[in-house]
Amino acid sequence: MTRISSKQASPRQRRRPSAVTIHDVAARAGVSVATVSRVINRKALVREETSRHVLAVAQSMKYVPNVAARSLSIRRSHTIGVVLPDVHGDFFSEVIRGIDSAARKASFHILVSGSHSDRNEMLEVLDAMHGRVDALIVMAPDVSIAALNEQLPSNLPLVLLNSTAADRDTLTIDNYGGAAAMMAHLYALGHRRIAFIKGPHANADARERLRGYRTFARRDASMQTRELEGDFTEHSGYDAVRSALGAGRMPQAIFAANDSMAVGAMSALAEAGLTVPGDVAISGFDDIPIARFVAPPLTTIRVDIEELGRRAFETVFLAIDQPVRRRPVRERLPTSLIVRKSCGAHIHQSNPVERQQIRRRNA
Amino acid sequence: MTRISSKQASPRQRRRPSAVTIHDVAARAGVSVATVSRVINRKALVREETSRHVLAVAQSMKYVPNVAARSLSIRRSHTIGVVLPDVHGDFFSEVIRGIDSAARKASFHILVSGSHSDRNEMLEVLDAMHGRVDALIVMAPDVSIAALNEQLPSNLPLVLLNSTAADRDTLTIDNYGGAAAMMAHLYALGHRRIAFIKGPHANADARERLRGYRTFARRDASMQTRELEGDFTEHSGYDAVRSALGAGRMPQAIFAANDSMAVGAMSALAEAGLTVPGDVAISGFDDIPIARFVAPPLTTIRVDIEELGRRAFETVFLAIDQPVRRRPVRERLPTSLIVRKSCGAHIHQSNPVERQQIRRRNA
DNA sequence: CTGTTAGCGCGTTCAC
DNA sequence: GTGAACGCGCTAACAG
Numbered sequence: 143m144t145r146i147s148s149k150q151a152s153p154r155q156r157r158r159p160s161a162v163t164i165h166d167v168a169a170r171a172g173v174s175v176a177t178v179s180r181v182i183n184r185k186a187l188v189r190e191e192t193s194r195h196v197l198a199v200a201q202s203m204k205y206v207p208n209v210a211a212r213s214l215s216i217r218r219s220h221t222i223g224v225v226l227p228d229v230h231g232d233f234f235s236e237v238i239r240g241i242d243s244a245a246r247k248a249s250f251h252i253l254v255s256g257s258h259s260d261r262n263e264m265l266e267v268l269d270a271m272h273g274r275v276d277a278l279i280v281m282a283p284d285v286s287i288a289a290l291n292e293q294l295p296s297n298l299p300l301v302l303l304n305s306t307a308a309d310r311d312t313l314t315i316d317n318y319g320g321a322a323a324m325m326a327h328l329y330a331l332g333h334r335r336i337a338f339i340k341g342p343h344a345n346a347d348a349r350e351r352l353r354g355y356r357t358f359a360r361r362d363a364s365m366q367t368r369e370l371e372g373d374f375t376e377h378s379g380y381d382a383v384r385s386a387l388g389a390g391r392m393p394q395a396i397f398a399a400n401d402s403m404a405v406g407a408m409s410a411l412a413e414a415g416l417t418v419p420g421d422v423a424i425s426g427f428d429d430i431p432i433a434r435f436v437a438p439p440l441t442t443i444r445v446d447i448e449e450l451g452r453r454a455f456e457t458v459f460l461a462i463d464q465p466v467r468r469r470p471v472r473e474r475l476p477t478s479l480i481v482r483k484s485c486g487a488h489i490h491q492s493n494p495v496e497r498q499q500i501r502r503r504n505a
Numbered sequence: 506m507t508r509i510s511s512k513q514a515s516p517r518q519r520r521r522p523s524a525v526t527i528h529d530v531a532a533r534a535g536v537s538v539a540t541v542s543r544v545i546n547r548k549a550l551v552r553e554e555t556s557r558h559v560l561a562v563a564q565s566m567k568y569v570p571n572v573a574a575r576s577l578s579i580r581r582s583h584t585i586g587v588v589l590p591d592v593h594g595d596f597f598s599e600v601i602r603g604i605d606s607a608a609r610k611a612s613f614h615i616l617v618s619g620s621h622s623d624r625n626e627m628l629e630v631l632d633a634m635h636g637r638v639d640a641l642i643v644m645a646p647d648v649s650i651a652a653l654n655e656q657l658p659s660n661l662p663l664v665l666l667n668s669t670a671a672d673r674d675t676l677t678i679d680n681y682g683g684a685a686a687m688m689a690h691l692y693a694l695g696h697r698r699i700a701f702i703k704g705p706h707a708n709a710d711a712r713e714r715l716r717g718y719r720t721f722a723r724r725d726a727s728m729q730t731r732e733l734e735g736d737f738t739e740h741s742g743y744d745a746v747r748s749a750l751g752a753g754r755m756p757q758a759i760f761a762a763n764d765s766m767a768v769g770a771m772s773a774l775a776e777a778g779l780t781v782p783g784d785v786a787i788s789g790f791d792d793i794p795i796a797r798f799v800a801p802p803l804t805t806i807r808v809d810i811e812e813l814g815r816r817a818f819e820t821v822f823l824a825i826d827q828p829v830r831r832r833p834v835r836e837r838l839p840t841s842l843i844v845r846k847s848c849g850a851h852i853h854q855s856n857p858v859e860r861q862q863i864r865r866r867n868a
Numbered sequence: 869c870t871g872t873t874a875g876c877g878c879g880t881t882c883a884c
Numbered sequence: 885g886t887g888a889a890c891g892c893g894c895t896a897a898c899a900g
Contacts, residue, residue, distance in 0.1 A: 161636075163893055163894085164894060173871085174872075175871090175872095176870070176872075176873095183895085188869070188870080189869060189870085206635050207894075208577070208893050208894070210576035210580075210582065211893030213573035214571070214894075214895095215895045216876090216896090219573065221616070221637075230595075231594070231598060232595070234598035234601070235595075235597035235601075238597070238619060239619055239620055243620065246618070251616050251618070251633065251634070252618070253614050253617075255614070256598075267609070270612070273524075273569060273570070273572040273573065295524070376794055376797075377798075402795070405798050409802075431738075431739055431765070432765070432795055435739040435742075435743060436772065437771065437800070527878060528877080537886065537887045538887085539887060539889095540885085541878095542878065542879060543879095543885095545878095546879080555885080570878075573876085573878095574878040574879090574892090577876090577894090578879045578892055579879065579880095
């Protein structure tokens with residue numbers, strides 16, 4: 143009995159008025175749902191004419207595929223989850239921007255969750271994302287990693303940002319190299335008493351920057367180091383300088399683990415009547431937008447956070463539908479030294495003569 | 506025939522190994538899927554003992570409900586979409602933070618999409634979110650609103666941020682009032698030649714701030730106004746001052762439509778050898794974190810963006826499942842004047858005597 | 869090329 | 885209290 147379902151309208155409308163479905167379009171276009179599906183998804187071959195007709199009908203009925211149904215069927219949500227800790231300011235927005243722009247090109251959506259202070263909270267969110275996303279981009283303090291590995295279904299593609307874990311894809315910034323480069327720059331400028339304003343101890347980036355500072359500082363016996371506490375906020379940079387002001391000889395240069403603290407430090411210095419770079423040189427890390435607009439402009443290490451986000455998306459995107467567990471991707475994004483006036487005359491690192499003059503002047 | 510389905514395992518595993526489903530739990534616990542569902546959702550009454558047992562089994566099997574299936578069934582995704590234009594820096598992160606924190610409390614997820622420069626791009630995204638979200642929080646230039654209203658299913662709860670549209674819920678910042686308050690402050694300080702650095706023309710906030718400036722400036726014949734172009738970036742603030750420097754008499758005060766431009770302006774002033782507030786007073790809008798750490802600290806209008814995000818979520822959340830179309834919510838968030846040193850000595854608005862002295866000094 | 873049909877995993881009447 | 889069975893809207897075989 144090839145009963146053509148002609149009175150389709152009645153069995154519907156059981157609950158809400160509901161949106162127009164693939165069945166409605168099929169009925170109206172006089173084809174089967176399969177054909178409509180094929181047209182919509184451009185899968186398989188459909189006669190050009192049929193295709194146009196279906197498309198026209200769908201358009202006229204304002205048909206929009208139900209994503210939940212599709213996800214259920216193909217087991218894919220075309221969405222990736224992004225979970226970040228409690229980061230503020232530009233970092234957050236830029237990394238999201240990077241991920242979002244890359245995701246949009248691939249027609250992916252991003253489900254974000256930010257500001258997770260404690261581990262349990264983060265794990266809870268991770269759990270809730272299960273099934274909702276095809277892959278995950280996670281930034282977490284190292285301490286969470288172990289628990290994370292157990293919690294997460296190991297078949298879910300995942301890339302870790304700025305933290306390390308064997309057996310997982312990771313994407314990091316070359317914090318160590320950047321810090322070392324900055325120290326080399328300050329050293330070349332003639333500075334020997336260089337203080338460092340640290341970031342939060344729990345932060346992996348902060349630790350690596352500190353390591354760069356320490357390692358370089360140990361390379362020369364004439365170096366006098368000093369470490370000031372900080373937590374990446376402007377205020378902590380301000381406080382760090384205040385404390386330094388009241389304790390012993392001032393350093394010739396202050397290297398802050400991030401730009402925000404450098405700005406805070408400059409503020410404290412200005413308040414104390416000290417000039418930059420005349421009395422003390424200042425440098426930061428990140429190259430946030432205002433870095434070049436403070437007075438004097440801040441010498442810093444540029445980090446392309448947006449690029450980090452883009453790479454993160456690309457990494458997980460490639461991992462989706464890759465059942466074979468290859469060896470983890472471990473990429474480290476480069477940083478670059480941006481020389482501005484806060485550390486003395488503008489010199490090019492590549493010009494040893496000029497460097498010599500500066501060194502003498504600063505001696 | 507009460508055939509207990511004992512050999513459940515075979516019909517499964519047709520495609521991927523697939524995660525554990527409600528059927529698996531039911532079979533293992535020796536109950537029906539309906540019961541498991543009831544236990545998981547705490548709906549209907551289930552015998553305490555049965556409930557505990559099912560829960561235990563589910564836990565042991567690491568059962569996680571499939572959200573796609575649930576969404577399909579209950580027609581609800583527990584997700585809200587957030588669509589923002591191309592905003593940078595703190596605004597973006599703070600509004601997301603606000604929405605996210607409120608959403609998490611309600612067990613909602615947020616699907617974000619940012620940096621939409623043109624209208625079509627935004628409409629595309631809006632379209633793609635259809636079915637994926639239960640409600641929408643949208644920030645768009647006014648120009649899009651008309652198209653937006655047509656595009657969006659009118660039954661989808663939606664709140665507009667910083668833009669207006671009849672018949673839609675809107676949440677705005679009191680930009681006009683804030684700008685007027687700042688003008689009153691500068692006026693009280695004795696300033697009469699006050700320049701204004703404008704924001705992007707397409708931006709509703711920028712327009713309102715400009716309106717506040719103009720309206721107040723017209724209240725006194727002694728006022729001399731001047732409008733400088735800007736686009737909310739530090740660089741444009743810098744450029745605005747550079748252009749002013751080369752054209753006629755410098756204003757006594759410069760009121761930037763946002764803090765970023767104020768910072769850029771200060772940078773240009775410092776470069777030109779002008780002091781703040783000695784030679785020219787500077788004020789901004791937003792109270793971004795670095796505002797108090799530039800030298801001198803910036804007088805500004807505080808805007809609580811995170812709160813804006815929280816309110817936005819609450820507004821749409823309340824609208825979900827509210828079939829009755831009440832009259833639109835139109836809320837306007839207050840702003841407050843933060844007096845710092847960039848406009849002269851620190852004075853309290855409430856102290857007329859002090860204000861008098863300042864006025865005389867500035868005369 | 870196109871139609872039929874069986875799931876995808878879960879919520880939900882309606883009997884029992 | 886609990887279970888059987890249907891439907892949510894769509895994709896993917898499998899037939900034709």
